[in-house]
Amino acid sequence: MTISDVFNSRRTTNEPALILYYPAGFPDMDTSMQHIVTLAENGADIIEIGIPFSDPLADGPVIQHASAAALAAGATLRAVLERIADLALDTPLVLMSYLNPLESLGSSALARTAAVAGFSGVIIPDLPLEHAEHWLRVLNGHGIGMIFLAAPNTAADRLKAICARSRGFIYAVGRYGTTGSGGRPTDNSPMVSAIKKLTDTPVALGFGISSPADVQSAGRLADGVIVGSRLVEAVSRGEDLAALVRSLKNAAAGARRDS
Amino acid sequence: MTVNPDRLGRWDEFGGRYVPETLIPALDELEAAYTRIRRDESFQEELAVLQRTYIGRPTPLYYARNLTRKAGGARIYLKREDLTHTGAHKINNTVGQILLASRMGKHRVVAETGAGQHGVATATACALAGISCRIYMGERDMTRQEVNVRKMRLLGAEVVPVTGGSAVLKDAINEAIRDWITNVTDTFYCMGSVVGPHPYPLIVRNFQAVIGTETRSQFLESTGRLPDVLIACVGGGSNAMGLFYPFLDDDIALIGVEAGGTGPEPGAHSASLTLGRPGILHGTRSYLLQDGHGQVLPADSISAGLDYPGVGPEHAWLKKSGRAAYTTVTDAEALEAFHLLTREEGIIPALESSHAVARALTVASERPAGQAVIAGLSGRGDKDLDILRSRL
Numbered sequence: 001m002t003i004s005d006v007f008n009s010r011r012t013t014n015e016p017a018l019i020l021y022y023p024a025g026f027p028d029m030d031t032s033m034q035h036i037v038t039l040a041e042n043g044a045d046i047i048e049i050g051i052p053f054s055d056p057l058a059d060g061p062v063i064q065h066a067s068a069a070a071l072a073a074g075a076t077l078r079a080v081l082e083r084i085a086d087l088a089l090d091t092p093l094v095l096m097s098y099l100n101p102l103e104s105l106g107s108s109a110l111a112r113t114a115a116v117a118g119f120s121g122v123i124i125p126d127l128p129l130e131h132a133e134h135w136l137r138v139l140n141g142h143g144i145g146m147i148f149l150a151a152p153n154t155a156a157d158r159l160k161a162i163c164a165r166s167r168g169f170i171y172a173v174g175r176y177g178t179t180g181s182g183g184r185p186t187d188n189s190p191m192v193s194a195i196k197k198l199t200d201t202p203v204a205l206g207f208g209i210s211s212p213a214d215v216q217s218a219g220r221l222a223d224g225v226i227v228g229s230r231l232v233e234a235v236s237r238g239e240d241l242a243a244l245v246r247s248l249k250n251a252a253a254g255a256r257r258d259s
Numbered sequence: 260m261t262v263n264p265d266r267l268g269r270w271d272e273f274g275g276r277y278v279p280e281t282l283i284p285a286l287d288e289l290e291a292a293y294t295r296i297r298r299d300e301s302f303q304e305e306l307a308v309l310q311r312t313y314i315g316r317p318t319p320l321y322y323a324r325n326l327t328r329k330a331g332g333a334r335i336y337l338k339r340e341d342l343t344h345t346g347a348h349k350i351n352n353t354v355g356q357i358l359l360a361s362r363m364g365k366h367r368v369v370a371e372t373g374a375g376q377h378g379v380a381t382a383t384a385c386a387l388a389g390i391s392c393r394i395y396m397g398e399r400d401m402t403r404q405e406v407n408v409r410k411m412r413l414l415g416a417e418v419v420p421v422t423g424g425s426a427v428l429k430d431a432i433n434e435a436i437r438d439w440i441t442n443v444t445d446t447f448y449c450m451g452s453v454v455g456p457h458p459y460p461l462i463v464r465n466f467q468a469v470i471g472t473e474t475r476s477q478f479l480e481s482t483g484r485l486p487d488v489l490i491a492c493v494g495g496g497s498n499a500m501g502l503f504y505p506f507l508d509d510d511i512a513l514i515g516v517e518a519g520g521t522g523p524e525p526g527a528h529s530a531s532l533t534l535g536r537p538g539i540l541h542g543t544r545s546y547l548l549q550d551g552h553g554q555v556l557p558a559d560s561i562s563a564g565l566d567y568p569g570v571g572p573e574h575a576w577l578k579k580s581g582r583a584a585y586t587t588v589t590d591a592e593a594l595e596a597f598h599l600l601t602r603e604e605g606i607i608p609a610l611e612s613s614h615a616v617a618r619a620l621t622v623a624s625e626r627p628a629g630q631a632v633i634a635g636l637s638g639r640g641d642k643d644l645d646i647l648r649s650r651l
Contacts (some may be wrong), residue, residue, distance in 0.1 A: 053542060055429065056553040057436050058279040064423060076552045099277060102554025126277045126539065130267050151281040151378070155444065173281060177441040184441060223455045 003092045003120055003145075003168040006045045007202040007223055017220035018043055018252045019169075020245065021096065021205055021228030023050035024084070025075025026066040027235070032075075033083050039231070040091040042242045043249030048123065048226065051077050051083060051097035053145040062182030063227040078103045078113070082197075085117035091202055094121040094147060094168070107135060111142040121168040123147045129161055136165065147171050150203075151194060152186045163199035169224055170195055174205045180229035181210055192221050212251030220253030260320070265527065268457020270576035271430055276456040278542040282436075285443045290458045292363045297465075302362065303389035309354050310469065311527075314344050316351075318470075319616055320477040323602040326620065333487065333626035337621050337636040338474050341500065347638030348470060348498045353449060355466035357384035362445035367442065368392040370449040371435040373428030373494070374611065375407025376563035376638055377451030382416035384449075385508070392449075393417045396437040397427040397547065400563045407642055425557040428494075428567050432541050452495025453571030456542030460571050467501025474633060475505050478493050482631070488512040491586065491635035492614040494529065494565035494609075496574045498637035502552055503583060512584070514620045515574060518560035519587030525550070529558035531570040532585040540568065545575040560612035561590040561646065588614040594650070596620060597640065609638035 010017045020039045024032050039047055052070035056063060077097065083106050084093065095114055102124065114122065122144055127135060129148060137144055145167025150159055152173065163170060172191055177183015188205060194204045204224030209215060211230070218225040227248055234244050268274045276286060292417075308453075310316040318339045327335045340348035353370075360368055364630045368589050372378030378394040385392035394411055398420045411418050424430035424547055430484050432455075439448045450459040471489075478486050490507060491499035493515040516561040520528030528534065532548045538547035540555055548556040548568035558568040577583035597618035601607050608616060612635065619634035626632065 053553075054424070055433055057433050058440070060437075068423075071554060078552075097541075100547075100549065103551035104538065104549070104551070119438070122480075123334050125279050126542070127594070128276060128278065128280060128283055131275055131277060148279040151279075152281075153284045154280060155284060155287075173279075176281060176443055181443070 001092055003046060006092055007169070010045065014094065015253050015258050016222060016255055017045040017204065017224035018249055019046040019048060019224050019226040020044040020231060021048040021050055023063060023066040023070055024080040025070030025073055026232065027069055028073040029075055029079060029083060029100060032138040033087060035235060037087060037176050039245055041236055042245035044091055044245065046092045046094060046224070047089070048094045049080065050097050051095065051101055053078060053098040053101055056098060058178055060178040060182050060229060062180045062232050072108045077105055080115045081113045082253045083178050093119045094123060095119045096123040099124050099127045107138040110178055111138050111144060115142040118195055121145045121147045121172060129165065130138060141147060149173050150191065152176065152188070152191050155196070159194060160198055163195060163201060166201055169204045170199070171226070172203050172205050172222065174209065174218065177207065179207055181208055183208055189221055204215055212247050215248050215251040216255045219252050223238060225252060264457060264461055267450060267642060268461070270573050271579060272537070273545050273575040274457055274460060274572035275544050276542060277539045277544065278456045281443055282408060282456070286456055286458065291341060292359060293458055293462055296362060302358065303649050306355055306358060307628055308629070314354060315342060316469065317473045317477070318342050320474055321391070323604050327623065329599065330620045330623035332628060333623040333630035333632045335623050336486070336631060336633040338470060338502065338633060340470060340635065340637050341606070341612065345380050345383050345598060346641065347380065347452060347609065348467060348501065349377045350383065350632060351469055351501065352451070352463050352466040353380040353384040353498060355599055356449045356462065357388045357390060360390060360449070361388050363447065365445065365447035366390060367446045368449050369395070369435050369438045369446055370451060371395050371428065371431040373431070373566055374450060374562065374642065375400065375404040375411065376564060376642070378416070379407050379410045379416070381449045382411040382414035385416065386414045393419060393438065395419050395421050395422050395431040395438070397431050399426040400428065401519060403646055404563055404642055405645065410565035428563070428611065429558070436541065444496065452497040453500045453573060454495040454541060454543060460543065460573055463497050464500045464504055464573060467497050468504045470498065470501035470635065471503060471505035474502060478633070485509055485511055486633045487626065487630040488632040489515060490514045490516060490615050490619045490632060491637050492516045492565060492611050492637060493532070493574060494518070494567045494611065496571040496602055500571060502635045507582065513577070513582065514622065515583055515585045516614045517585060517587045518562060518565035518614060519589040520559045526557050527559055528587065529560045529565050529567060531568060532586045533587050536574065543572050544591050545572040546570050552593060562614070564609070564611040565614065569599065586618060588617045592617045592626040605635070607640040608636055609640050610643045612637045
């Protein structure tokens, strides 16, 4: 199944794709792999695997903490790629990492191993368009697309370039702030409709989406919704992750039914 | 010599704008506003008056006779940034940036601080301009630089402790950037050094270049020639860039001194240029202390102001191009220089600046009496008295 298969099939059922983020290595590598399987088995349409970094400046406290814990437990990019390959999931996978760990491994090595591990997309939150040419070329050469972020304040001409280069989907940042429930909520309909006017590539909304109600309102607007920090929080608190994922999936499925 | 960054803010491979998308419009806005004020005579005049009447410029270029005798070689001069208002070179930059923030109509400022000098300088400029300001500071730094925390609060700033990571400067920058991402539409980020995404390394360098411009004309005026060596400490590298920049095209040696801490082991020093390798942190590509997996390593130094695992991208370029040389001075050597300068010249230097003084003594001793070495005395040492007491 490819990312575009997912969006096509969700288009048929008239529901947003549910994209779930999980930080690899949190609280330790083995447990994180079990959680990722749980996401796949309970309704994730696409899974975004987070690579821990020492200085995650686009992330809020929940993912910062998970990132630090994963590093303390010894997680590395190489180990994550190997363990994900072993899972052999059918769910499309997207790698989310800050640039420095990727550069440290090297672009060719990363592209090769990520392709083998089953990744079809890469999100690098601190690599804006103007510096992305090299990575675009290398990743695309291995059949991996780059997913760029669009923000509520992104200028029109820039949005056009982002839409032109993104493969799989466009990651629309739904609020001013870092990941998680902090930050300042904004009305996302102008950004989402501006993107839709520019491209047929699906658009997914992320940042600050945590409850089934959030999934429903974002899902009425966008082709996909991204939930991350809420899952990490559930794991930290010992909540039933499978049940949470099912409730998010139900919310996604019903997003456009009662409107 | 390439002295200005390219269209993408890069000196060769270093620099750039490696930031989340939300910050791109803010950096564009900043770049446009900065481009305007560089050519705006009323801005330049306002800044010049404040430099003269508020900051206390020009600062003296002092011939350190006793230190020269001790070294027994080239003459040693000190550029006295410690005599500026608030006691460090940081004020040169903050007065410039806060004037710019006012022109941009920003009513809120965020900044990071390590030793607290940039925090105090930002709080000072904000008090002057009537702008509210919030300073992020590592909890560990708040303890070791407690007097500066009290000063910032007296000046009306809100000081927010940062507990993440190793609770020092690097972590304070992360938190300040997160604040900026959240409040990007109405907030101005007052960057404290020649680091961060483009155009900050350029803006900070240019506001600090007054150090080198004055040094050049002062030395020329008193001796009729140029000095032979310039030496400055490098954490992020703003006082060094400010001193070096007006001399880049001259045939004189430039030496940046990094904090060697307690030794070359990972985590024991802050020598990014000497012991690190290129990487990306805080929006810029430069030399970085990192492990084999690209995770940033904690830095360490007796001086909180040098305690940073990265360094300004222009320094990375000066190193790569061979235009400047970078070396290290350990905590112990810096302390020795601190005491020597205090006793011999009656000048109590900041521990940061003591690194430059230590290197100046060595370099002067290796050069003939006819030559001249200028060390940047970036700040005064009052803030460090508690650290010294705990060392005794």
